[in-house]
Amino acid sequence: MTLQPVAEGVAVVEAVERVDPALLVQLSRPGPRYTSYPTAPTWDARVGPRALTDRLQRAEAEGEQSPLSLYFHIPFCEQMCTYCGCNVVVARRRERADRYIDYLAQEMDLVCAHLPRRRRVIQLHLGGGTPTFLAEEQLLRLWAEITARFAVEREGEVALEIDPVVTSTEQLALLRGLGFNRVSMGVQDFTPEVQQYIGRVQSVELTRRLHDYSRRLGFRGINFDLIYGLPKQRLETFNTTLDRVLEMAPDRVAVFSYAHVPWMRPHQRAFDEALLPPPVEKFRLFALAMRRFLEAGYVQVGMDHFARPDDELSRARLDRRLQRNFQGYTVLPASDILAFGITGISDVQGCYAQNLKPLARYYRSLESSRLPAERGWLLSAEDRLRRDVIHQIMCNYHADLDALCTRHGFDARESFAVELPQLEQLEQQGLLQLEGLVLQLTPLGRVLVRNVAMTFDLYLRAQQQRQTFSNTI
DSSP states (O other), rough: OOOOOHHHHHHHHHHHHHHHHHHHHHHHBBBOOSSSSOOOOGTTTSSSSHHHHHHHHHTTTTOOOOEEEEEEEEEEEEEEEEEEOSEEEEEOOTTTHHHHHHHHHHHHHHHHTTOEEEEEEEEEEEESOOOSSHHHHHHHHHHHHTTTTTTEEEEEEEEEEOOOGGOOHHHHHHHHHEEEEEEEEEOOOOOHHHHHHHHHOOHHHHHHHHHHHHHTTTOOOOEEEEEEEEETTOOOHHHHHHHHHHOOOOOOOEEEEOOOOOTTOOOGGGSOOSSOOHHHHHHOOOOOOHHHHHTOOEEETTTTEEEEEEEEHHHHHTTOOOOOTTTTEEEEOOOOEEETTTTOEEEEETEEEESSSSSSHHHHHHHHTTTOEEEEEEHHHHHHHHHHHHHHHHHHHEEEHHHHHHHHHHHHHHHTTHHHHHHHHHHHHTTTEETTTEEEOOHHHHHHHHHHHHOTTTHHHHHTTOSSSSOOO
């Protein structure tokens, strides 16, 4: 296999930079990020603990050799950043997390009662919130509770998200000693003016110190999260942020689009919307990041990630083996994902099940020995087909509709009779190329991959009757 050369990457970004701004405005519309299909607004409150219990029993029938993926939501943060789209509990006292860990253990016990043999784990992720809100003794206790119930593979993917401002070198050393091998650091933007406005002040020096220390400890797949489209961002200052990031050379960089959804996240109303970059300027911010990373030899992964060419995500994307789940892009897909903690989303045997959000209700459910699943979805055969198509587009910029339909027992021309004319229109707009029933995204299509994926979403029309999603640009 030949890795994507820098020259090809530059050709990709030059094609993106030539796009007519009027077309960008036309194409920018609300759309999901497709961490799941169907997406969460479709889910039903009638799918709860009983449905999840049934699917856990089916999962157990797969046997002890079938691995699992685990997610633990640690919701606590010392303060709310105004751009944040996560499910967060603002807390000053770390003692609040002790009770939360108690209930995480209870939830694990309820789940494990249905999985007496199937406990092998190849992927584990601590997300938040801020997982390193937990003090060292709390991290030790959480790990002990997990490993008392599950067997985490030494060669598995064991990852966590950190806020460098509240993370110590001692915490990193402890986590590495426990077996964590991947770390994702929130950066967003190093511009002081932007940092002050969004409530996230973090120096280049602090970030570099933690990055370099993580590297020395043996963490791999070190990721930085950047955000474009924030208030007061400008091309020249964002370019300086990219300079600093490239100097540190993390293994992976996620360049997320800021999702301005004040109807869902009321704290975002603190932003003066006049300070947000308009769609064309926002697109140029991403195109700049795209150029800088591709020129530096990174490979574009999915819609907004970049990875060094020797990283496993790059190799998987170039081989069309890349997968995606609620924890992000991965090369270690497990057939079932178990999520613990408030708002956690499990994906078990074709059942999505999302936990309660309020801490008090989450605690009461567990005190009643009841799984805290609040709503979810049972995937139909057609849902599974369309999920597969969407994930291939989102991960690998490519989909062989005939092959995918054959795998799922459908006829492609019959199943996608409505979608094929829409794909032809997207081809005319320059987002993809069609060869029979095989679609390949163009450089512009890679950036607007959500627009292409939306073509296959049967539920989207009803969802767009209300404000639900951020714009695709």
